[in-house]
Amino acid sequence: xxxxxxxxxxxxxxxxxxxAKEMFSKGHDLxxxxxxxxxxxxxxxxxxxxxxxxxxxxxxxxxxIWGLLEFDIKELLAxxxxxxxxxxxxxxxxxxxxxxxxxxxxxxxxxTFNFEQIKLYQPFTEAILTSDYxxxxxxxxxxxxxxxxxxxxxxxxxFSPDRNVLHELGVANDEKYVIMRFVSLKASHxxxxxxxxxxxxxxxxxxxxxxxxxxxxxxxxxxxxxxxxQLTISPHRIHDAIAYALMLFGESSTMAExxxxxxxxxxxxxxxxxxxxxxxxxxxxxxxNFSETEEDQQKAIQKGLELINTPDLKEKxxxxxxxxxxEKIDVTAFMVWFVELWPESFNTMKExxxxxxxxK
Numbered sequence: 001x002x003x004x005x006x007x008x009x010x011x012x013x014x015x016x017x018x019x020a021k022e023m024f025s026k027g028h029d030l031x032x033x034x035x036x037x038x039x040x041x042x043x044x045x046x047x048x049x050x051x052x053x054x055x056x057x058x059x060x061x062x063x064x065i066w067g068l069l070e071f072d073i074k075e076l077l078a079x080x081x082x083x084x085x086x087x088x089x090x091x092x093x094x095x096x097x098x099x100x101x102x103x104x105x106x107x108x109x110x111x112t113f114n115f116e117q118i119k120l121y122q123p124f125t126e127a128i129l130t131s132d133y134x135x136x137x138x139x140x141x142x143x144x145x146x147x148x149x150x151x152x153x154x155x156x157x158x159f160s161p162d163r164n165v166l167h168e169l170g171v172a173n174d175e176k177y178v179i180m181r182f183v184s185l186k187a188s189h190x191x192x193x194x195x196x197x198x199x200x201x202x203x204x205x206x207x208x209x210x211x212x213x214x215x216x217x218x219x220x221x222x223x224x225x226x227x228x229x230q231l232t233i234s235p236h237r238i239h240d241a242i243a244y245a246l247m248l249f250g251e252s253s254t255m256a257e258x259x260x261x262x263x264x265x266x267x268x269x270x271x272x273x274x275x276x277x278x279x280x281x282x283x284x285x286x287x288x289n290f291s292e293t294e295e296d297q298q299k300a301i302q303k304g305l306e307l308i309n310t311p312d313l314k315e316k317x318x319x320x321x322x323x324x325x326x327e328k329i330d331v332t333a334f335m336v337w338f339v340e341l342w343p344e345s346f347n348t349m350k351e352x353x354x355x356x357x358x359x360k
Contacts, residue, residue: 003339004084006075006095007034007051010235011254013043014153015090015109018332020049023339031082033075033094035067038219039235046236052078068120072097079104086339090149096121105342111149111276112253113137127346129338133279143349145334145356148276150254152331154239154261161243161262168233169215169241176212178308179231179242180204181250184219195251196269198223200297204249205229207301211308212246217255246313249304253277260286263321265313267304269297284324286317329359 003023005016013032020030032051034040044051054074058067075094079087079102087099087106091114099106105126110118113135122128125141132144153159163173171177182196196204202225205214216222216229217238233241239258242248248259248266253276256268260280266287268277273289280286288307290300307313334356338345348355 001028001086001340002082002084003028003030003086003088004079004082004095005030005032006087006089006092007032007040007044008090008092009037009254010039010043011149012090013040013047013049015149016088016152017043017047017049018153018158019335019339020047022332022336026336026340031078031084033078035071042235046234068093076101086342088339091117091121093117093120096124100124107339107342109149110137111274113275126343129335131276131279133275133283135275143338143346144353145329145331145349147328147331147334148257148261149331150257150261151328152335154258155328155330155332156325157330158332159239162237162240163244165233165237165240166244168237169213171213176246176308177244178208178212178214178247178249178304179245179255180208180214180216180229181248181252181255182216182218182220182222183251194292196292196297197294198225200294200301201226204301204304207305208249208308211305215241217250247304247307249300256287260284260321260324263314263317265307265317267300267307269300280324284320286320286324329356331359334359 007013023030032044032049033054034051035054035057037057041053054071058064071094075098079098084104087095087104089095090109096106106124107127108121108125109129111131127143128141129143129145130137131148132146166173208214214229215231216226217231222230242259242264243262245264248255248264251269253268253270253274256266256277259266268287269290269292271292277287277289281289288303290296
């Protein structure tokens with residue numbers, strides 16, 4: 001089987017890398033296509049995954065419109081050359097359009113539910129794989145599974161944190177630290193979001209560093225006041241760092257969910273929040289959601305301080321994590337089965353959704 005996987009975000013590399021490893025071991029051929037946003041190229045190279053880059057993403061509205069045509073054409077040409085049996089992606093309109101023109105099935109994962117993107121890929125997609133929490137995507141194409149995308153790479157059967165990251169961070173084995181994560185707010189779904197103000201970023205740092213070290217990971221260039229806190233470890237080591245952190249604080253829904261998968265408390269700020277961060281708070285109390293209002297930014301900082309000062313915090317979160325994991329599947333194992341047995345797997349999940357229980 002030949003599979004073309006389109007990547008739109010660094011997290012998508014992680015979503016598919018274990019799947020790719022298993023499929024390669026079974027004799028299948030895979031090719032990744034990508035636009036450059038942050039660390040996609042670095043991660044693809046680091047994990048030894050074959051890829052073709054289409055150049056940098058556009059950040060302006062005009063650029064995004066032009067990019068839709070440009071990247072559609074490049075994806076189509078890549079498909080013509082590679083001749084895949086299946087296109088696979090996380091909500092890629094480019095993969096969907098190219099697959100339609102080539103009359104090849106497109107299977108998509110979805111967890112952000114940004115309908116400006118869904119409307120552009122759903123008509124050209126045969127199956128959309130989502131978690132089984134509540135979400136507004138209603139379609140006969142949807143297959144629900146008991147898991148989260150992040151469990152494709154952070155399931156305990158797939159990932160064990162490396163304690164050597166503490167040396168790379170320059171912290172002692174028993175030294176507490178928190179990671180703050182800021183995003184650039186340049187994606188199409190970020191329109192209208194202002195994020196955390198610089199004043200409150202500085203306040204959060206001053207508040208947290210009284211009791212622990214502070215490291216900042218940021219998509220955008222950090223202002224001079226925060227430069228000294230910048231996280232400098234290699235991008236592929238971020239999950240090791242999150243695993244041993246006392247807390248994650250910031251604007252990234254992906255990292256907030258990754259923290260939950262690893263048993264690390266997180267404080268996440270976004271006006272809309274997300275369906276999965278809400279679910280992880282309501283169902284498992286693994287993270288805390290706040291809006292971007294000034295009042296909520298202040299509350300979020302206070303919540304972060306409360307967490308830092310909670311005795312046995314990581315032990316308490318470990319128990320919550322174990323409960324969550326006991327109810328979820330190995331997403332990579334499910335993914336391998338679903339793609340290898342396509343389209344029979346689609347029919348199986350429609351008729352017997354409990355079939356997925358064998359992947360626990």
